Amino acid sequence: MVGGALGAGGLWARVGARAGGEFVNCFQHQDRVSVGLCKSCQRGLCPDCAVGFEDGLACRGRCEERVAALSALIERNVRVSPVAVGAPSLFVVPVLFLSMGLIFLVFGLSSDSRFTFAWILGLVLLGCGGIYWAIANRTRAALRGSSRP
């Protein structure tokens, strides 16, 4: 009986390790290793507390509705930008925009008034970078959720 319990624990430990790369215990059952994290509140969930969605888990009776809404939202985004989903380097574009924006901003502000356009352009680039960053963040979260077995 003890051996069986240990065996089950080992199984969940392996599943948990594969999902997140680290051991997180269920937030309601501190003695159980979680099978994943809630997509909404990021808490560890054991099989009894988790509700499976297409691209993630939710706390049973707590975050189900929110995660369902979130999943629908991400699914729409993923369809709009399929290229970003396949790319392992999601943050290359936003980082590029943000760093270029910063360079233009600093250049424009530190130069004389002939280069006013530079910091305006810098602001525009920073704005674009921020938007791309938010998209990349959401896409990464979606990918993380769907990589779970």
Ligand SMILES: [Zn+2]
């Ligand atoms: Zn939750």
Ligand SMILES: [Zn+2]
């Ligand atoms: Zn639990």
